[in-house]
Amino acid sequence: MAQDIEDWANRLKHLTDNDPTIAAMGKYYTCTFMYDMEDRKVIVEMHDGKVKNINTDPRPLDAYDFALRASARTWREFAEPLPKPMFHGIWAASFREDLRLEGNLLVLMQNLRNFTVQFELLRKCGVPV
Amino acid sequence: MARHSPVTGRYVTLEVDGLEYKVFYLHNGEGTPLICQHTAGCHNHQWRGLLEDEEITKNYHVIAYDLPRHGKSDPPLNTEWWKSEYRLTADHFVNFIVALCDALDLGDPIFMGSSFGGNVALQLALRRPDRFRAVIPVEAADYAPGFFLDWWHHPHANAAQVCASGVWDLMSPHSPEKDRWATWHYYTQGSETFKGDLYFYSVDHDLRNSLKDIDGRKCPVVMMTGTYDYLTPPEAADNTARQIKDGVYIEMTDIGHFPMSENYPLFRVYLKEALRIIRERTGA
Numbered sequence: 001m002a003q004d005i006e007d008w009a010n011r012l013k014h015l016t017d018n019d020p021t022i023a024a025m026g027k028y029y030t031c032t033f034m035y036d037m038e039d040r041k042v043i044v045e046m047h048d049g050k051v052k053n054i055n056t057d058p059r060p061l062d063a064y065d066f067a068l069r070a071s072a073r074t075w076r077e078f079a080e081p082l083p084k085p086m087f088h089g090i091w092a093a094s095f096r097e098d099l100r101l102e103g104n105l106l107v108l109m110q111n112l113r114n115f116t117v118q119f120e121l122l123r124k125c126g127v128p129v
Numbered sequence: 130m131a132r133h134s135p136v137t138g139r140y141v142t143l144e145v146d147g148l149e150y151k152v153f154y155l156h157n158g159e160g161t162p163l164i165c166q167h168t169a170g171c172h173n174h175q176w177r178g179l180l181e182d183e184e185i186t187k188n189y190h191v192i193a194y195d196l197p198r199h200g201k202s203d204p205p206l207n208t209e210w211w212k213s214e215y216r217l218t219a220d221h222f223v224n225f226i227v228a229l230c231d232a233l234d235l236g237d238p239i240f241m242g243s244s245f246g247g248n249v250a251l252q253l254a255l256r257r258p259d260r261f262r263a264v265i266p267v268e269a270a271d272y273a274p275g276f277f278l279d280w281w282h283h284p285h286a287n288a289a290q291v292c293a294s295g296v297w298d299l300m301s302p303h304s305p306e307k308d309r310w311a312t313w314h315y316y317t318q319g320s321e322t323f324k325g326d327l328y329f330y331s332v333d334h335d336l337r338n339s340l341k342d343i344d345g346r347k348c349p350v351v352m353m354t355g356t357y358d359y360l361t362p363p364e365a366a367d368n369t370a371r372q373i374k375d376g377v378y379i380e381m382t383d384i385g386h387f388p389m390s391e392n393y394p395l396f397r398v399y400l401k402e403a404l405r406i407i408r409e410r411t412g413a
Contacts, residue, residue, distance in 0.1 A: 089298020092359035112294040
């Protein structure tokens with residue numbers, strides 16, 4: 001059953017803001033990205049390694065730098081504690097599954113270290129789909 | 130009392146295709162030479178587990194070198210290398226490995242390489258089966274497109290972290306965190322070279338029409354691939370091995386693209402099996 005999206009957003013914020021690996025190099029981890037999970041979309045706004053806002057109901061003109069788009073099924077696989085092969089990261093899933101990386105990928109690359117660490121926090125808080 | 134490792138390092142100077150290289154290598158052990166190639170944009174610390182494996186080094190002289198432009202092996206000594214874009218080719222890679230084996234006076238070595246090292250192992254089996262006792266292509270395939278990307282070398286991003294975090298999910302989530310972060314750390318150090326290495330890996334290396342010319346009866350080919358490898362997944366390695374006469378494919382469960390570095394205790398189980406097959410087939 002899909003989690004309540006506000007509860008989920010609060011959990012992701014809490015995990016991110018208290019993650020020591022992100023905090024070790026959190027300065028300048030500043031970008032805005034969309035998780036497009038087919039049934040739900042969210043826009044996460046990061047500023048210096050902390051969650052500034054999670055927009056759980058994006059409107060057509062809400063801006064973001066880049067997006068990760070995949071089926072709800074794929075997002076559920078991402079959230080497994082030990083994901084199966086090819087669901088264990090964004091590169092794996094974009095090469096071998098249905099994940100698409102879109103938008104200004106330079107911003108993703110500029111923030112790749114912390115974005116990758118944060119993405120794996122989904123294994124702890126799950127996904128709202 | 131100092132806690133020294135039995136592993137020692139040394140330099141050897143050699144010339145390949147007109148280029149002079151001073152090559153650094155780590156080594157330990159006695160017996161059949163087992164010469165090891167690290168992955169693209171990385172260095173010989175990936176082999177740290179194997180170099181100190183007491184059981185294997187009892188019977189194998191393990192040599193893990195740094196390819197020129199990696200680790201402690203500098204770029205060529207006799208050219209203004211900074212005036213051109215680095216792109217590794219299959220010809221030069223093969224010629225270098227043979228020249229290094231000659232310079233170290235290695236008789237009948239086993240060559241093991243991972244990723245681009247695995248791909249060049251296939252090239253060696255094709256071009257120089259006479260020079261090697263056997264090859265162990267780890268995380269390899271006849272063709273591995275898609276990784277020759279500008280992102281590895283982009284001046285507007287932190288290239289060190291792009292290279293390191295960009296290969297993060299080549300590793301398995303089952304592998305110990307400390308060993309995955311050690312591998313990440315190594316990858317922050319090779320960002321000037323990574324893209325050029327991948328020219329060989331994803332562009333110049335293409336053996337799709339040549340596998341039938343590799344004879345695993347002359348030079349055994351024992352391929353090993355982890356189930357979490359998204360670049361050359363298990364089915365690609367299996368497909369490659371099937372087309373090589375007497376080719377062998379060993380699937381490594383729950384491990385990724387840097388098996389010797391991300392989870393050596395698990396990797397060594399499969400490596401010992403590969404070495405056993407080679408002993409059986411070569412009568413050594």
